[in-house]
Amino acid sequence: MATHDVNIAGFKVFDGSADSLVHGIVRSDKSLTTAFALHVGGINKWKNSEFRDVMNRADFVYADGIAIVLLAKIAGARHVERAPTTDIAWSVLFEFQHLYNRRPTVALVGGVPGLAEEAARVLDQRGAAEVVYVNHGYHVEPATVIDGLDNSRPDILFVGMGMPAEAHWTDANIRAHSARIVMTCGGWFGFLSGQEKRAPLPAQRIGLEWVWRISQDPRRLWKRYVLGAVTTVRLAFRTIYERSHARRQR
Template sequence: MLTYAKKNILGVSIAATHPQNIVFIIKNLIISSKKKLTIFYVNAYCLLLAQKDETYKNILNKASLIYSGGYGPVFASKILGDPLFDRTPTPDFINKIFSLAEKEGWSFYFIGAKEESIRKALNKIKKEFPKLKILGYHNGYFNLRKEKNILKNINIKKPTILLVGMGSTTQEKWIYKNLKKLDVHVFWSVGALFDVISGYLPRAPVWMQKIGLEWVYRLKQEPRRLWKRYTIGNIKFIYLVLKKALDI
């Protein structure tokens, strides 16, 4: 059984684990616990949002597992003198989870992205993992009436794992709101995963990922939507980390 420490980064408890161990940790959680599990990622933007949104922060800290999906928390941990090992972006290891799920018989239900994107992602996953049990999906855009039908459908299908990609705070709050309503073992927030798999949102070159500059590539892709997050947001994040480190 793999054990791991947790590091408190700006009030959020994050798993300090080598990236190669994350799949084994998730496997152990699923196999060893019959309770409902929540798995969330965080990055610099998530931690910044958590400073302003106490509800979101509380939901994060109630999770069964939180891992660093970006370089921001790793950077912060080093400045604070209690380093995480490295970042573990979901797209880097999700195929290992799908492969493991084929062997273990775990089933999935997907929610998130636009219809065209999630459908394309679904087809790609089915092609690469033909034995994977995908019981259903829905795009991430629905009203309350449609939501009731989605919840009903999920409870009929009873998937082992529900992947929810609606964007930070929205996906975690949606999961927490529906946690007791759904007959699901694992609730997992995955952000833009479906857009990445579909090719709708290409990832940065590996060299940019390795040195923590994937955000620059993302900013170039969607400057109007992301300029504030990655310019003002990053400055605020660095300020908060330095303030914490210097205890001022």
């Protein structure tokens, strides 16, 4: 399935609505479809060519954050929308139900020991999925996890190890026999379990959810978002210059 992308500092980001993203992920005719979230934690690594290559091997790299949306629009995107994984993961699950008339089988890998199990209980209670495999994200050797995935063969695998670790882990270990759809999901398990709270809707709608997140865990997150703000401004000016220069060369 062809996608329309825009280049942000070497990352090929999906230029489409959140609904079209969900539709593309669920209705892909590939044996394995991968979708990686790009947010400030990832854009801060834009100079790492290995990481960019890993991201660009995914079928979808989507704008999970207002900074990515802004940079995409500066780069020429016409349809890009903010697509927080905490929202579209639910949409993917329910789109799958609608398409196949059954709950998807799901695997959750990542987080501290016990967190994926708590997230699985929430998905089961809400009737969103049949969770067939869970494991934490602190295995040195991935063989145990891969064996578990190969045996359970979920429709959808959510990998919540934080970026860039979750992208590298997925790219290195997951093949078509492990799952049909793989999505990186960052801290989604923490939101599912209630350990972290979403920002109020008004803050979400105006792109200030990051402020809310910092307020809940400043020691862990302040550096990511401060550096992300600097990186965003830097890349914005870089993109404006490159597009202006390209137009003058025509």
